[in-house]
Amino acid sequence: MVILSSGEVIDKSAAAHPVDFAAVFQAAPVGLAILNPDLRYVYCNDLLAEINGLPARDHLGRTVAEMVPNIARDVEKPFRSVFETGQPIFELRISGSTPKSPGIERSWLESVQPLRSGDGAVQHILVSVQEITALERAEVALRESERILRASQQLSPDSFTVLRAIRDTSGNCVDFVWEYANPSAQATLNAGPLVGKRLLEVLPGNRDHPDLFPRYVRTLAASGPEEVELRYDEDGISGWFRNCAVAIDSDRLAVSFQDISLRKRAEEQLALVTAEFRHRVKNTLAVVHGLVAQTARYAADVPSMERGLRYRLQALGAAQDLLGDDPQPADVHLDHVVHAALGPFEGKKLRCILNADARIGSGAVVSLTLPLNELATNAIKYGALSSDGGAAEIRSELNAGRVRLSWREFGGPATVVPKRKGFGSRLIDEVARLLPAGRVMKDFSPQGLRVVIEFDSTTEPPPDVQALPSPPEHP
Structure with missing residues (x-):
């Protein structure tokens, strides 16, 4: 591959079948730039120009620091290391602002590939840039949502667990293992820490109860939540429970349950009062x-x-x-x-x-x-x-x-x-x-x-x- 001073890229090995690399670069779904050892732009496609907020032709011959000064300090060192070591860089996360939106924090995911001359020396680097601002914001929102959800589950009086199916060689679900259990679940089941333990080892009475293990297996293939009120008198537990299970995916199940024994006793008392x-x-x-x-x-x-x-x-x-x-x-x-x-x-x-x-x-x-x-x-x-x-x-x-x-x-x-x-x-x-x-x-x-x-x-x-x-x- 030969890179001309004009920015035109040609491949001598493909002389018989010339390829318009400039058109390929322009059609790429990411921003692309080719930089020389002085970190000056030799090539810049239109998508990168749009990301930076400056025309593509204005990039040519100018340095990264001149074009995007707010992020230059974060990229110059890794860019130079590729020239020095010849080792590519993948998934370099960069945050800052560009002339397109001054003062507005944005994020990009960059990768840097060495472009070698005939003698193997790194003559240029190819930088690909993909904006991930929306993705990062979504990840931050997701982490915050998870933090709030976990905090609410930790404080919730309702018991909440996540179960993962254990399958035999035929693909049949033979048990579940706890991936998560909030403090209320551990207190209700009185079995200590539950994460990593198997359901039927801790609660063997679940196996034959029609509203528990058999229902959990059915729920894995169901499209919506299943809620029941059931009586349980096994494994040192006795009382009425409201149990709701919903499939997270084909192998995981979210289960919440609440002790409703007091409510059931109140309902029985109300029925007695009404009859009396x-x-x-x-x-x-x-x-x-x-x-x-x-x-x-x-x-x-x-x-x-x-x-x-x-x-x-x-x-x-x-x-x-x-x-x-x-x-x-x-x-x-x-x-x-x-x-x-x-x-x-x-x-x-x-x-x-x-x-x-x-x-x-x-x-x-x-x-x-x-x-x-x-x-x-x-x-x-x-x-x-x-x-x-x-x-x-x-x-x-x-x-x-x-x-x-x-x-x-x-x-x-x-x-x-x-x-x-x-x-x-x-x-x-x-x-x-x-x-x-x-x-x-x-x-x-x-x-x-x-x-x-x-x-x-x-x-x-x-x-x-x-x-x-x-x-x-x-x-």
């Missing part, structure tokens, strides 16, 4: 229906029905207030039940003397509230509280877990044994069945009605404690 509320509403509606039907059945007229129903619904409301909003309320103190049932009547004529520090099951609250309210209502209508000189009292006692409620009326009209048993009387009698180990004793003494209700305070009531007495076959 439905049950309670159904029971309450049944009680109201029974109260209306039975009150209407035994009422002499509409006003008496209205009064009786109002008192009973008030007592039912008071009982429900005691139960509160808790779908599984705790046991209720006996004093609260008595005051809820008799509160509207308490005063000088009705005294509550409560000495039993006892509790009753929440299911028995309505069963006891309604009969106590009925006693006070009947006393106002027919008994001691219907006269100016009459009075009534209720006492509570507790002995060896046995509650005794004693209702006594005095000073009123003479008590008469009723000829027929009304709904209120039947409510009182039903307490014996509805309270745990319940018993009811009534004494229609002429001096005043006496009723004793006994039951266990420590035994859970039977399941149908809120049932109302059925109407008699013959009213």
Whole structure:
């Protein structure tokens, strides 16, 4: 190859088939320059001229320092070393600015090849220049993105891992090896550092779980993420997990997982709460229906029905207030039940003397509230509280877990044994069945009605404690 002072390049060995090297250089996808030992331009193609921001003809005969002074100090030494050693340079990264965009930092990737004369001496060098400013900016952005992603994964409460497939000689995936695992993943799996370890050696229970290893293998060939919620009780791990897997490429998998056991327990509790509320509403509606039907059945007229129903619904409301909003309320103190049932009547004529520090099951609250309210209502209508000189009292006692409620009326009209048993009387009698180990004793003494209700305070009531007495076959 011979390089003329004009910059024309010819190859004597190709004389029979001349090649227009100038056209080849102009068509090259990179900037090209030929420099002499003084680092003066002998040739410059149009692409390099565009990179430098000066016409190609202005380069000829001038030095690199004259044309691109801001980058000359970085290229002169490596360029001269090629003249001295004859060794090419590949991938020389240079940054700086050129007259095309003064003050704007740009980057190039250069390579330098020696061009030898017939005696083998390096007579010129061929410099190729490719602008990589956009590429470097993309690499910087990528590194920053990776740094942010890694930092976020390090701090994330969710577990995140990258798995690489291990294949047998037939290309089948037989296991995975961890390439990355954030601290949360290591803490959740409780297996120490995971990078470099094999999945099925650390977690052998994954092999046969349909939503783990078999699914990971399928996901390698899938086009999108697969997310499942699964229960895992193997390898010293127990709980519910949300697991999402997506293929990075044909051999790598990104897997994130989160312990959702608390959420699952909350969902189960919510389902229980919902079922209990439905049950309670159904029971309450049944009680109201029974109260209306039975009150209407035994009422002499509409006003008496209205009064009786109002008192009973008030007592039912008071009982429900005691139960509160808790779908599984705790046991209720006996004093609260008595005051809820008799509160509207308490005063000088009705005294509550409560000495039993006892509790009753929440299911028995309505069963006891309604009969106590009925006693006070009947006393106002027919008994001691219907006269100016009459009075009534209720006492509570507790002995060896046995509650005794004693209702006594005095000073009123003479008590008469009723000829027929009304709904209120039947409510009182039903307490014996509805309270745990319940018993009811009534004494229609002429001096005043006496009723004793006994039951266990420590035994859970039977399941149908809120049932109302059925109407008699013959009213």
